Amino acid sequence: MGKKEIKKERIPVPERPAEERIKDFKEVKLGYTPELAIEEAKRCIQCPTAPCVEGCPVRVPIPQFIKLIAEGKFVEAARKIKEENILPSICGRVCPQEDQCEKVCVIGKIGQPVNIGGLEAFAGDYEARMGSEKIEKAEPTGKKVAIVGSGPGGITCAVDLAKLGHSVTIFEALHEPGGVLIYGIPEFRLPNEIVHRELEALKELGVEIKLNCVIGKTKTLEELRREFDAVFIASGAGLPYMLNIEGLNLNGVYSANEFLTRVNLMGAYRFPEYDTPVFAGKRLAVIGGGNTAMDVARTAKRLKGVEEVYIIYRRSEKEMPARVEEIHHAKEEGVIFKTLTNPVKFIGENGWLKGIECVRMELSEPDESGRRRPVPIEGSNFVIDVETVVLAIGQGPNPIVMEGVEGLEIGKWGQIIVDPETCQTSLEGVFAGGDVIHGGSTVIQAMGDARKAAAAIHEYLLEK
Amino acid sequence: MYRIVKKRELAENVDEFVIEAPEIAQKAKPGQFVIIRISKKGERIPLTIAEKDPEFGTITLMVQRVGKTTFHLSCFEEEHIIPDVVGPLGKPTHIEKWGHVVCIGGGLGLAPIHHIAQGVKEAGNEITTIMGFRRKDLVFWEDKMKLLSDKVIVTTNDGSYGMKGLVTDALQKLIDDGVKIDMVITAGPVPMMKAVAELTKKYEIPTVASLNPIMVDGTGMCGACRVTVDGEVKFACVDGPEFDAHKVDFDELINRLNMFKTLEAEALKMFQKKHCGCGKE
Numbered sequence A: 001m002g003k004k005e006i007k008k009e010r011i012p013v014p015e016r017p018a019e020e021r022i023k024d025f026k027e028v029k030l031g032y033t034p035e036l037a038i039e040e041a042k043r044c045i046q047c048p049t050a051p052c053v054e055g056c057p058v059r060v061p062i063p064q065f066i067k068l069i070a071e072g073k074f075v076e077a078a079r080k081i082k083e084e085n086i087l088p089s090i091c092g093r094v095c096p097q098e099d100q101c102e103k104v105c106v107i108g109k110i111g112q113p114v115n116i117g118g119l120e121a122f123a124g125d126y127e128a129r130m131g132s133e134k135i136e137k138a139e140p141t142g143k144k145v146a147i148v149g150s151g152p153g154g155i156t157c158a159v160d161l162a163k164l165g166h167s168v169t170i171f172e173a174l175h176e177p178g179g180v181l182i183y184g185i186p187e188f189r190l191p192n193e194i195v196h197r198e199l200e201a202l203k204e205l206g207v208e209i210k211l212n213c214v215i216g217k218t219k220t221l222e223e224l225r226r227e228f229d230a231v232f233i234a235s236g237a238g239l240p241y242m243l244n245i246e247g248l249n250l251n252g253v254y255s256a257n258e259f260l261t262r263v264n265l266m267g268a269y270r271f272p273e274y275d276t277p278v279f280a281g282k283r284l285a286v287i288g289g290g291n292t293a294m295d296v297a298r299t300a301k302r303l304k305g306v307e308e309v310y311i312i313y314r315r316s317e318k319e320m321p322a323r324v325e326e327i328h329h330a331k332e333e334g335v336i337f338k339t340l341t342n343p344v345k346f347i348g349e350n351g352w353l354k355g356i357e358c359v360r361m362e363l364s365e366p367d368e369s370g371r372r373r374p375v376p377i378e379g380s381n382f383v384i385d386v387e388t389v390v391l392a393i394g395q396g397p398n399p400i401v402m403e404g405v406e407g408l409e410i411g412k413w414g415q416i417i418v419d420p421e422t423c424q425t426s427l428e429g430v431f432a433g434g435d436v437i438h439g440g441s442t443v444i445q446a447m448g449d450a451r452k453a454a455a456a457i458h459e460y461l462l463e464k
Numbered sequence B: 001m002y003r004i005v006k007k008r009e010l011a012e013n014v015d016e017f018v019i020e021a022p023e024i025a026q027k028a029k030p031g032q033f034v035i036i037r038i039s040k041k042g043e044r045i046p047l048t049i050a051e052k053d054p055e056f057g058t059i060t061l062m063v064q065r066v067g068k069t070t071f072h073l074s075c076f077e078e079e080h081i082i083p084d085v086v087g088p089l090g091k092p093t094h095i096e097k098w099g100h101v102v103c104i105g106g107g108l109g110l111a112p113i114h115h116i117a118q119g120v121k122e123a124g125n126e127i128t129t130i131m132g133f134r135r136k137d138l139v140f141w142e143d144k145m146k147l148l149s150d151k152v153i154v155t156t157n158d159g160s161y162g163m164k165g166l167v168t169d170a171l172q173k174l175i176d177d178g179v180k181i182d183m184v185i186t187a188g189p190v191p192m193m194k195a196v197a198e199l200t201k202k203y204e205i206p207t208v209a210s211l212n213p214i215m216v217d218g219t220g221m222c223g224a225c226r227v228t229v230d231g232e233v234k235f236a237c238v239d240g241p242e243f244d245a246h247k248v249d250f251d252e253l254i255n256r257l258n259m260f261k262t263l264e265a266e267a268l269k270m271f272q273k274k275h276c277g278c279g280k281e
């Protein structure tokens, strides 16, 4: 591409206008067209050092796949990505790129970084439309691996191990596979169809998915250890943290998990065609500032009868852990941000939520860790009138999978402790990765762990 | 896939289903429940495992028709497949050799009470069962409870069968007669459990209640099933469903069961207007 002038601005990904998209649950982004993708791909200057690759937790060969897109070789581009990341259509949509690959893109120093995520999603989608290639499978090894959980961690580990010829069975507690990709992240950000597509590929590889099977209840981890040669636990972080303030159990107070599960997994936005209801009221507040909080707020905006949606967050917008794009989309869709605000009490009337008493906060001087702690401003209490509130203040690993297990080392917030190199737990033949070892993390982190674990499991099985 | 092996109507608006679920039948312990979903667009609803047969690989559920899902389920006949059944969920009942145990079930509360009584009997306890119904024609499973219990007292509100009155009247009578009671286990409508708890508290008889809050996943993931016990928030699906009845906030539970009442009524009305053609109302 020589010494041509670099385009500072990225080619925007076409999106549906906010007024239109808040009327349904269809995807907000329309995605690059081939022409736009080529144009954006040409902004990449193919740095020999490729800092972007270092920024990606699974080391996607970024310059190489982008070059293929620039050359119009879209299917090849997708296959290039898949050498390291089997779920480009998903990661391209949900990765926090601004903290990862795009954060270190050199173009970012003079303008906007290359839209690596947008290009990745484009390539993944393009290849899927063309019909994915048949995945090569090694000769059967006769070894059996059990995987607990069918989220991105479980899916990735299953694919790697099945390709290596092992027989893989996934056990999933819910009636649908996909983990947070299905029950958490809403369809307007990640259509279920895309997740289903990846799950189909799993089945083609001969991976069996056993639904409605809670490990720790229907079967125990010990039984899996007896019946299988190795076990990978990717049960996620499905235990919601509750805000222990007065009025927590009033009608109208939900956890983000309950709210999103009702709407996304159970289809409550199509009630009464679907049987599961969700009551959202006219005014709904979300407490928290992460991706989950944005997803809840934007989901609520799309529900019938909801007029006002607030985000209540105790720090300022700058400290919000949510992706910049999510915050931007939430604002476009009319979500009202109440930052530097902390709830102190849920106010009820006859058992139903009527409002939230809040206190205003200010940020203190940075402490040793460099973090500015929010402190309440005395006497600044005020009430926000709402019918419903959704708590999105984080979640931890669900202990159910560990029920009745001895000798599994667990950390102080319930996470499974593993060797960071191999994802091996303190139990022989048992590996773990994803949110169950990190608490809430990211899709790509779960996938990275899963790949590491798959390699270690393969080695373990060969030695066994 | 979970096949309906046997189905019969136990009383007005109450059905009994025997379902093929070998893994669950193997594991199920007294006090545990399953969550079922009967169609693609269906809701997940919790139902107690009233009985199990590990040898035949079946579990027995009894279901009261109260809303859309339970009415729809009652249209399912033998050989029909229920797509999703997950379990056994919840903590098994804590059972000891207490001595004389009074098991109190109101209506559908007999589902947990039956299975629990099996365990309580196995542990070598003496059992008196009090089963409460509104009227004579609603009585069911008296024969089964007789097999397990040393004594069975049936109460009906209108006196059309057994003793006239409420289960608490029968319990009060036992107490007044000087019967020594070491433990009370109760399940049924929340107001009934609340009344039992109030009575046994007065006489300092340890009491356990099997709670039935609204649930979604049943694995501790959503918190829909929150109850307050001894001032602390508990998730009934994983911490329960049984709790020390003297410490449960029953009023809160009653309130929380109303959370979706208006929407549920709407769904049932729609279902009954369209309904599935099985001939039921």
Ligand SMILES: Cc1cc2nc3c(=O)[nH]c(=O)nc-3n(C[C@H](O)[C@H](O)[C@H](O)COP(=O)(O)OP(=O)(O)OC[C@H]3O[C@@H](n4cnc5c(N)ncnc54)[C@H](O)[C@@H]3O)c2cc1C
Pocket: A094, A095, A096, A148, A149, A150, A151, A152, A153, A154, A171, A172, A173, A174, A177, A178, A179, A180, A181, A184, A185, A213, A214, A215, A216, A234, A235, A236, A237, A238, A260, A291, A292, A295, A398, A400, A401, A433, A434, A435, A436, A440, A441, A442, A443, A444, A446
């Ligand atoms: C609302 C929301 C939005 C998010 N947005 C983003 C985002 O934009 N970008 C991003 O990178 N990350 C995001 N995340 C985080 C990301 O989804 C998770 O980090 C990722 O899904 C973790 O993958 P996992 O495979 O470890 O677990 P999960 O995806 O949580 O999957 C775990 C699976 O295991 C099952 N399971 C649990 N216990 C058992 C058991 N005992 N037996 C059988 N099965 C069991 C669960 O039902 C579930 O299906 C978001 C999370 C949420 C909740």
Ligand SMILES: Cc1cc2nc3c(=O)[nH]c(=O)nc-3n(C[C@H](O)[C@H](O)[C@H](O)COP(=O)(O)OP(=O)(O)OC[C@H]3O[C@@H](n4cnc5c(N)ncnc54)[C@H](O)[C@@H]3O)c2cc1C
Pocket: B033, B043, B045, B046, B047, B048, B049, B061, B062, B063, B064, B065, B066, B067, B068, B069, B070, B071, B108, B111, B112, B211, B212, B213, B214, B215, B241, B257, B258, B261, B264, B265, B268
């Ligand atoms: C652990 C547990 C065990 C249970 N065991 C049994 C059982 O063995 N047999 C049985 O018939 N029912 C049992 N239930 C209650 C059963 O789950 C509900 O009746 C069912 O969910 C109603 O579904 P629906 O769609 O038919 O009615 P919905 O339309 O959901 O509700 C109709 C009406 O029923 C009430 N209701 C809703 N959910 C519950 C609930 N969880 N408990 C009590 N009332 C409710 C509502 O207030 C509403 O007015 C149990 C509940 C729990 C939590």
Ligand code: SF4
Pocket: A055, A056, A057, A058, A059, A060, A062, A085, A091, A092, A095, A097, A100, A101, A102, A116, A117, A120, A444
């Ligand atoms: S997987 Fe995620 S972090 Fe890696 S290149 Fe793709 S979008 Fe960037």
Ligand code: SF4
Pocket: A043, A044, A045, A046, A047, A050, A051, A052, A053, A062, A063, A066, A104, A105, A106, A107, A114, A116
């Ligand atoms: S850092 Fe940016 S410009 Fe350089 S290779 Fe990576 S994507 Fe291209």
Ligand code: FES
Pocket: B214, B215, B216, B217, B218, B219, B220, B221, B222, B223, B224, B225, B226, B235, B236, B237, B238
């Ligand atoms: S039903 Fe979801 S946590 Fe208990």
